[in-house]
Amino acid sequence: MRVVLLGPPGAGKGTLAAAIKEKFGMLHLSTGDILRAEMKSGSSLGNEMKSFVDKGELVPDEVVTRIIANKLRNSDLSKGVLFDGYPRTVQQAQDLDKILSDLDAPIDVVVFMEVDLPVIIKRLTGRRVCRQCGAVYHTVNIPSKKEGICDLCQGELYQRADDKEETIRNRMDVYLTSTAPIINYYQKQEKLRKVDASQDVKDVLVFFEGLIKSNE
Ligand code: AP5
Ligand code: MG
Numbered sequence: 001m002r003v004v005l006l007g008p009p010g011a012g013k014g015t016l017a018a019a020i021k022e023k024f025g026m027l028h029l030s031t032g033d034i035l036r037a038e039m040k041s042g043s044s045l046g047n048e049m050k051s052f053v054d055k056g057e058l059v060p061d062e063v064v065t066r067i068i069a070n071k072l073r074n075s076d077l078s079k080g081v082l083f084d085g086y087p088r089t090v091q092q093a094q095d096l097d098k099i100l101s102d103l104d105a106p107i108d109v110v111v112f113m114e115v116d117l118p119v120i121i122k123r124l125t126g127r128r129v130c131r132q133c134g135a136v137y138h139t140v141n142i143p144s145k146k147e148g149i150c151d152l153c154q155g156e157l158y159q160r161a162d163d164k165e166e167t168i169r170n171r172m173d174v175y176l177t178s179t180a181p182i183i184n185y186y187q188k189q190e191k192l193r194k195v196d197a198s199q200d201v202k203d204v205l206v207f208f209e210g211l212i213k214s215n216e
Contacts, residue, residue, distance in 0.1 A: 001026075001080040001215055002105055004087070006182065007113030009171045010120040010127070011197045012204065013084045014136055016113070019205050024212070026080040029071055031064045031088075033134060036160075054161045056171035058088060058178060065095045077105055093182045108215055110186040111208065113197035117172065124168050128157040142201075 003026075005013040017028045035053055038046035045063075052059040068086055075081075087093040100106050115123075126139040128148075132155025137144045144150060148157050162171065186192045195207045 001108045001212065002077075002083070002100065003080070003211075004083045004107055004110040004186070005085075005113065006110050006179075006186070007197060008115065008120055008175045008179075009168065010123040011113035011115050012123070012201065013113060015142070015201055016197075016204055016208070017082045017084045018136070019201060020082060020208060023205070023209075024080065026082050027075055027077060028082045028084060029068060029086065030084040031067065031086040032084070034067055034071075035059065035064075054167075056162050056167045056174060058174060061089055061091045061095070064088075065092060065099075068096065069099050072099060072103060077103070081105075083107075087182060088179045090181050090185055093185050107186075107189075107191060109193055109211055110191045111211070112183060112186075112192055112194045113204070114194055115197040119198050120172065121165065121168060124163050125165060127160065127163055129160060130155040131158050132156070 005017060007013055014030060014033070017030065020026055021028045032053075035046075035049050039050050039053065040046070049059050049063070064086055068083075072081070083096070087096050097107070123138060123141070126141065128137045128139060128144070129135070130137075130150035130153065133150060133153045135150050135152050136142075137150075137157060144157060149155075150157060162168075183192065193211060195204055197204060
């Protein structure tokens with residue numbers, strides 16, 4: 001099963017994807033995670049992309065599409081794929097359809113995670129991420145057992161550079177202008193399913209399990 005997790009910044013795409021991956025073993029492809037890993041490695045691509053990511057602007061379509069195409073061609077897709085943060089423009093959605101059609105593995109369902117701005121701001125300003133393994137926490141909603149330390153690998157927790165309130169607002173504007181139009185794109189394909197993403201993660205996961213069953 002190929003699933004797109006679609007939603008505004010802070011909807012909980014990465015958190016839900018981690019829970020699904022643990023339960024069903026699906027391949028999790030997050031362009032945000034891949035770009036942050038490139039930036040951390042100091043590669044020339046990473047350095048070039050930092051100016052976009054830190055300001056909350058989208059990196060060029062052809063860059064992310066090349067990354068995703070390479071990952072898809074070199075990965076085991078048999079347990080299913082979760083797309084998180086990709087596609088993010090109509091152009092990327094069209095490119096993904098083309099890539100997946102060549103692999104004979106089209107998108108089955110698009111989960112649109114609905115959540116409103118005050119919740120988004122609280123989620124993103126309280127988010128902490130493990131520097132070592134990338135696990136995601138929240139200072140209030142999903143705290144680590146020891147403050148500032150990852151439960152899974154004891155790595156240091158940090159705040160993403162784009163999680164400042166001013167950058168969050170820019171990311172929301174970019175989402176509304178460039179990403180929201182793909183809701184309509186997938187609605188026309190009759191693949192869109194909406195979920196209230198302000199619920200607890202375990203309730204969103206229950207919704208997802210229902211989707212898997214109805215696609216079997
Ligand atoms: P990316 O990393 O994809 O950022 P984003 O889309 O803004 O989404 P986030 O990762 O901020 O939120 P999320 O929905 O994953 O929420 P999370 O689970 O962490 O992209 C970053 C940047 O990279 C972009 O701005 C752009 O520059 C570039 N980029 C990436 N992809 C691109 C593309 N395709 N094209 C062009 N540029 C691209 O949860 C948030 C917080 O809430 C956490 O603290 C979590 O613990 C908490 N939380 C989550 N779920 C719940 C819940 N149900 N209840 C309570 N708390 C919750
Ligand atoms: Mg994320």
